[in-house]
Amino acid sequence: MVEAVGNVLKRVLGQLGLDREIAGWEAVRAWPEVVGSRVAQHTRCVGQRDGVLRVEVDGAAWMQELRYLERDLIRNINRRLGAERIRGVRFVVPREGILR
Numbered sequence: 001m002v003e004a005v006g007n008v009l010k011r012v013l014g015q016l017g018l019d020r021e022i023a024g025w026e027a028v029r030a031w032p033e034v035v036g037s038r039v040a041q042h043t044r045c046v047g048q049r050d051g052v053l054r055v056e057v058d059g060a061a062w063m064q065e066l067r068y069l070e071r072d073l074i075r076n077i078n079r080r081l082g083a084e085r086i087r088g089v090r091f092v093v094p095r096e097g098i099l100r
Contacts, residue, residue: 024048027077027086031055034076039066051087053077056094063091 027034031045031053042058043066057063066073070089077086 024051024053024085027053027081030077030080034080035073039069048086051085053086053089055089055091057091059093063093066091 025048028045028048031043032040035043042062044056045053046056047054055066057066066089073089074086078084
């Protein structure tokens, strides 16, 4: 019996515990689509670690607003991923200031 490569890869990644890591990076990639154009104009998801996304924001006002929306953002991202992979978002203002 021949098994599809995709199925084998998925099983191996799960056994190695890398499926969560890959899902986290999928969340980073999908950030602009999930949050919508208005939020995406003022944010940039730059990484993830252990289920927590790191998101750069345009300033303290945006950081405050997004903290109120954090639960909804996490729920929408996890819905997109099809599993509860993201458990938090860390909002930061980059040292350079405003995002370009």
